[in-house]
Each structure stands twice: as structure tokens, then as C-alpha cells.
Amino acid sequence: MKRMRAETPINFLLAGLLLLVPLAALALEEPFYITLATRMAILALAAVGLNLALGLGGLVSFGHAAFFGIGGYTAGILSTHASNAQPLMTWPIEIGGSDNMLVIWPVAVVLSGLVALVTGAISLRTSGVYFIMITLAFAQMIYYFATSWPAYGGEDGLSLGLRNAFPGINTALPLNFFLICYALLIAALYLFARIRDSRFGTALQAARQNQVRLAAVGISPFPIRLAAFVLSAMMTGLAGSLFADLNRFVSPSMLSWQMSGELIVLVILGGTGRLFGPVAGAMLFVLFEFILGGFTERWQLFLGLILLGVVLFARGGLLGLLAGKVRHG
Amino acid sequence: MAEAILSVRNLRKSYGALTVTDGVSLDLCAGEIHALIGPNGAGKTTLIHQIAGTVKQDGGTIAFLGRDIGGLGVAERARLGLGRSFQISSLAPEFSALRNVMLAVQSQQGSSFHAFRPVMRDPSLTEPALNMLERVGLAGRAHVTAAELSHGERRRLEIAIALALCPRAFLFDEPMAGMGPEGSKSLTGFLNDLRQEAPILLVEHDMDAVFALADRVSVLVYGRVIASGSVSEIRNNAEVRRAYFGEHI
Known part of the structure; x- marks a missing residue:
């Protein structure tokens, strides 16, 4: 449409703000804030992925931690094998580890996508509460598998000696790593916007609004939803591999149902289905965690109250509050 | 016969x-x-x-x-x-009348797996859809969401969607x-x-x-x-x- 969306200036503001935090931190010589901003960017990326399924497709996945964790373990396992020089597998072909992000990312994305293809094909035969429960069940299966897998740390998790490398960029510098995450977030947002406005996105949103109508015009909802679920998992998986690199640590907590819940909270807090909803949500979430967490260990109690307020009084989340209702073309 | x-x-x-x-x-x-x-x-x-x-x-x-x-x-x-209209209007309520019809046009044209081209700037979708709206007298309401249309307008939108399928x-x-x-x-x-x-x-x-x-x-x-x-x-x-x-x- 010719008319600019009401939320466009707010989106630019959010994107600018997120970029400004680490730059300001650098000027103030407070490197910790760079880590905070990186955390925001990565969680936002994971939530952009979830927003594709949840926001556009209406698929309330309570199992996206599975993909976040698969991405994380991909980074952790590949880099462990790269540092100890032992092959990952020797038969039928020998595959070694890698500490190159350009190798780790595609592996994380493809693995997440494959797992989503299988679990999605089963989960999407159900809907509503059953869909929520079955996605949770799959994620829990992977969680328990990880806790009982001693080769990669089991319950204790797996430490990454060094942050994985990106050709030509020193990722050990916090600002560089932030910029990598930020660039991926912007790319994912661009992709999300293109998908939302495309034929595929139209069918996906129609499936959420009225699947009887979608079928009556000759489009089967199932393959559309499955494709969205897989794409969604891929983005969240990519975010997971970055998260492992940020913390230089991956543990089953990345796969836990609390993590799945947090991702949903991010999306709802920022505005379900809104392009920058996950960004706003992640920024708020990390900020709350940091500020409220400074006062009390029970900061999630206050987060709960805020979430309650959003659900009761501001259905469109922060962006809905700032920019009004969504306008479709 | x-x-x-x-x-x-x-x-x-x-x-x-x-x-x-x-x-x-x-x-x-x-x-x-x-x-x-x-x-x-x-x-x-x-x-x-x-x-x-x-x-x-x-x-x-x-x-x-x-x-x-x-x-x-x-x-x-x-x-x-088979192009049908429903006894009780069944539309995508958040979409405009135009985009409701475009959904049928895109289905009629084949694949819905194009994920990159913006539909609202695709005349191969908007033009036939607008045509159909014109035929049922809804062209002036093309950009109103289905939820905001009157009952009678929704009935006509149902027909426009069925028409767009060239059934x-x-x-x-x-x-x-x-x-x-x-x-x-x-x-x-x-x-x-x-x-x-x-x-x-x-x-x-x-x-x-x-x-x-x-x-x-x-x-x-x-x-x-x-x-x-x-x-x-x-x-x-x-x-x-x-x-x-x-x-x-």
C-alpha cells in the first residue's frame, strides 16, 4: 500500500535504539551493556521465528525451545569437536566439527527445520489446546534426551572454550558479535515482512482467521501451516546457535518448557503478529530481567503482573499500544 | 436435456x-x-x-x-x-474485501507458496479481484475489512470470492x-x-x-x-x- 503503516516510525525507533545501546556502552566503557543488547537481539530473533507460526499462523507452539536448543547444541557440539579434533562421526563418512559460524548456522537451521518437519507434520493434525500440548510433549522429549546424554554434558551442559569464528571478523570482541546478531535479526525481520505480504503469508493469515474459508477457495491449510512451522523453527534454531555463542555455554535449560514459555511471552508482550513485536518484547523482557532482577530474585512475579496487564488491557502488546490496530491491505 | x-x-x-x-x-x-x-x-x-x-x-x-x-x-x-457461498458469511475478517477476493484469485492461479512478492503490489492479483468486486458492486468498499462490512455487503463479497475462482x-x-x-x-x-x-x-x-x-x-x-x-x-x-x-x- 502507498500509505505508510502507523507503526513504521516506531519500528525504526526500536531498531535504532537497539543499535544505540551497545554503541553507548562502548563510549561509556560499560561492556556489560553490549552483552545485554546482544541478548535482546538474539531473543528477538528467536521470537521473530515464533511470531511467524504464532502471530501470522495462529499456531501456539509451546515447544519452540526445542528448536532454540537444537541450534544451541549444534553450535556447542560442532565447536567441541573442532577444538578436540575428534570427528563427530566416522561412518559412513567422516564428519568433523567446526568452529566456523558459516558452517554452524546452516547446520543449525537445517536440523531445526527437519525436526520441525517431523514434529509439525504430527502436531498440525491437532489444533487448539491439543496442539499446545503436543508441541510441549515433543520439546520435553528432546529436553530429557539432552539431560541424559553424558557425551555432551548431560544435565550440566556443555561449555564452549572460545566463541565460534566468523571469517574476517573477530567475534571475541563483544561489539562485533553484537553486530553479527543484529544483522541477522534485521535480515529475519526483512524476511518476515516479505513473507507476511506475500501469497504464502496471505494464505497463512487466512488459515488463522478462517480455515474453512481458505479450503473453500481451494487452498489446503495443512501444507501452508507446516511450511510456516518449519520456517519458524529454522529462525529460532539460528537464534539458538547464537545464544550458545553469546554465553559460550549450552545446557538443557535452553530446551526447557520455561524457555518455550519465555518466547511466547516475548511475542505477546511486544505484540502478536506485529513485525517488530518480538523486538519490543525482547527489549522489554531483558530490561525487566536486568532492572527488576537487580532488586529481587522474584522479578518474574512482576513480569507476570505486567503480562497480565498486557493481556487484559493491551491485546496488541506494546506495539498495539503505541501504533493502534493492525491494518491489512 | x-x-x-x-x-x-x-x-x-x-x-x-x-x-x-x-x-x-x-x-x-x-x-x-x-x-x-x-x-x-x-x-x-x-x-x-x-x-x-x-x-x-x-x-x-x-x-x-x-x-x-x-x-x-x-x-x-x-x-x-466448485465455487460456494456460505449460508452464514465465512470470510477472513481481518483482511480487506479486496484481499479476501485476492485469496481466491491466487488459488485460481496455482501455487500459494510464493513467499517473497508483495501481493498488494501484484496487479495479476489485484486487478482480477477488483473486477470481481466491481461486478457485485463492492469496488468502493475494496479496502474496508470484511469485519467492518455490512451484512448485505458480506453476502455480496461471498459471491465475489466464488466468482474469482472461475468455477x-x-x-x-x-x-x-x-x-x-x-x-x-x-x-x-x-x-x-x-x-x-x-x-x-x-x-x-x-x-x-x-x-x-x-x-x-x-x-x-x-x-x-x-x-x-x-x-x-x-x-x-x-x-x-x-x-x-x-x-x-
Whole structure:
């Protein structure tokens, strides 16, 4: 449409703000804030992925931690094998580890996508509460598998000696790593916007609004939803591999149902289905965690109250509050 | 008689002890409007649901363009060319009228797996959709969301969506419901011309419209076709008068 969306200036503001935090931190010589901003960017990326399924497709996945964790373990396992020089597998072909992000990312994305293809094909035969429960069940299966897998740390998790490398960029510098995450977030947002406005996105949103109508015009909802679920998992998986690199640590907590819940909270807090909803949500979430967490260990109690307020009084989340209702073309 | 485009034979459906479709057979031929009338609860909508595929029949066959479609899903039947409107408007409420029709246009054009090109800037989608809206008199309301349209406008949007599918047969379930005399009259004229594009199986309670439009009328009572024939044959059929029209005629 010719008319600019009401939320466009707010989106630019959010994107600018997120970029400004680490730059300001650098000027103030407070490197910790760079880590905070990186955390925001990565969680936002994971939530952009979830927003594709949840926001556009209406698929309330309570199992996206599975993909976040698969991405994380991909980074952790590949880099462990790269540092100890032992092959990952020797038969039928020998595959070694890698500490190159350009190798780790595609592996994380493809693995997440494959797992989503299988679990999605089963989960999407159900809907509503059953869909929520079955996605949770799959994620829990992977969680328990990880806790009982001693080769990669089991319950204790797996430490990454060094942050994985990106050709030509020193990722050990916090600002560089932030910029990598930020660039991926912007790319994912661009992709999300293109998908939302495309034929595929139209069918996906129609499936959420009225699947009887979608079928009556000759489009089967199932393959559309499955494709969205897989794409969604891929983005969240990519975010997971970055998260492992940020913390230089991956543990089953990345796969836990609390993590799945947090991702949903991010999306709802920022505005379900809104392009920058996950960004706003992640920024708020990390900020709350940091500020409220400074006062009390029970900061999630206050987060709960805020979430309650959003659900009761501001259905469109922060962006809905700032920019009004969504306008479709 | 012309060859039937849609041909239903001995269709049966029960919910427990309640038989809602009891051995129904009917044909829809090129160029005709076949009206399906009957008192409330006669099973008209259930019959439409079975033809469209939303409800699975217990027995009998449904042939469309010479092909047995009884086992196909809703979307497959729609792609073969069954364009339907719903008794109670069924639209994507958050989408504009235009985008609702564009959804049908994109389906008609084939794949919905293009994930990069913005639909609103794609004239191969917007132009045909706008055309369809114009045909039903909704062009001025193209950018209003379906949720904000009036009842009558939603009824017309349903028709525009069905048109956009370029179907080989229309299934219209009470398109005039709640439209008011003006709306009914203009829609009657519209359907009268539409039969040249594709035949129409029309469920309708508005008897003026049925008698003005129908080439053939089938009367459904308790899931059974008790009479089928031209308008004058039906008007003069004693059983129909007793079962359906009561003392009114």
C-alpha cells in the first residue's frame, strides 16, 4: 500500500535504539551493556521465528525451545569437536566439527527445520489446546534426551572454550558479535515482512482467521501451516546457535518448557503478529530481567503482573499500544 | 436435456437415528439454475456441505465433470471448480474485501507458496479481484475489512470470492438471506445472468427469487426429494403444497 503503516516510525525507533545501546556502552566503557543488547537481539530473533507460526499462523507452539536448543547444541557440539579434533562421526563418512559460524548456522537451521518437519507434520493434525500440548510433549522429549546424554554434558551442559569464528571478523570482541546478531535479526525481520505480504503469508493469515474459508477457495491449510512451522523453527534454531555463542555455554535449560514459555511471552508482550513485536518484547523482557532482577530474585512475579496487564488491557502488546490496530491491505 | 455437470446419486447421511439426507439424487446441467427449497431442517445446507466436501456422506455418489469427487477434500473440490457461498458469511475478517477476493484469485492461479512478492503490489492479483468486486458492486468498499462490512455487503463479497475462482458450478446457500428487498432484487438480476457462466445450485428461502430464477426446482423434506420439476410443476404439485407451502398458495 502507498500509505505508510502507523507503526513504521516506531519500528525504526526500536531498531535504532537497539543499535544505540551497545554503541553507548562502548563510549561509556560499560561492556556489560553490549552483552545485554546482544541478548535482546538474539531473543528477538528467536521470537521473530515464533511470531511467524504464532502471530501470522495462529499456531501456539509451546515447544519452540526445542528448536532454540537444537541450534544451541549444534553450535556447542560442532565447536567441541573442532577444538578436540575428534570427528563427530566416522561412518559412513567422516564428519568433523567446526568452529566456523558459516558452517554452524546452516547446520543449525537445517536440523531445526527437519525436526520441525517431523514434529509439525504430527502436531498440525491437532489444533487448539491439543496442539499446545503436543508441541510441549515433543520439546520435553528432546529436553530429557539432552539431560541424559553424558557425551555432551548431560544435565550440566556443555561449555564452549572460545566463541565460534566468523571469517574476517573477530567475534571475541563483544561489539562485533553484537553486530553479527543484529544483522541477522534485521535480515529475519526483512524476511518476515516479505513473507507476511506475500501469497504464502496471505494464505497463512487466512488459515488463522478462517480455515474453512481458505479450503473453500481451494487452498489446503495443512501444507501452508507446516511450511510456516518449519520456517519458524529454522529462525529460532539460528537464534539458538547464537545464544550458545553469546554465553559460550549450552545446557538443557535452553530446551526447557520455561524457555518455550519465555518466547511466547516475548511475542505477546511486544505484540502478536506485529513485525517488530518480538523486538519490543525482547527489549522489554531483558530490561525487566536486568532492572527488576537487580532488586529481587522474584522479578518474574512482576513480569507476570505486567503480562497480565498486557493481556487484559493491551491485546496488541506494546506495539498495539503505541501504533493502534493492525491494518491489512 | 444437456449433460449434467454435477450429478448426485442416492446420497445418504445420518447423525445417529436422525437421517438428514435420505437417498437424494439430483443433477445440475450447464446454463441452468437448479433451486433447492424446503422447510427449515429439511437438510438443504447439509446437502450443500456434502457436495462441497465439508461433511462426508455415508453413502451414494457425487460426480462432478464426470469425475467421482465423493472422496476428495474441500480444497481439492474447490480447485476442480466448485465455487460456494456460505449460508452464514465465512470470510477472513481481518483482511480487506479486496484481499479476501485476492485469496481466491491466487488459488485460481496455482501455487500459494510464493513467499517473497508483495501481493498488494501484484496487479495479476489485484486487478482480477477488483473486477470481481466491481461486478457485485463492492469496488468502493475494496479496502474496508470484511469485519467492518455490512451484512448485505458480506453476502455480496461471498459471491465475489466464488466468482474469482472461475468455477464450473456454483453452490449458493441462501445468498439473499437478510438482504432486504432492494438487495434481493438486484442479486436476482445478477444471478439471472450468472447462469451463463456456470450453472447454479441455489438454496433459497426467498420464493419470489426462486420462482423468478429457477429452471428447475427440487423440494427437500426430511432429507428426501419429494418433487422435482419446473416452477409451474412445483407450484401445482399437491404433495409439495401440502408439505411445504401449506395454505399460503
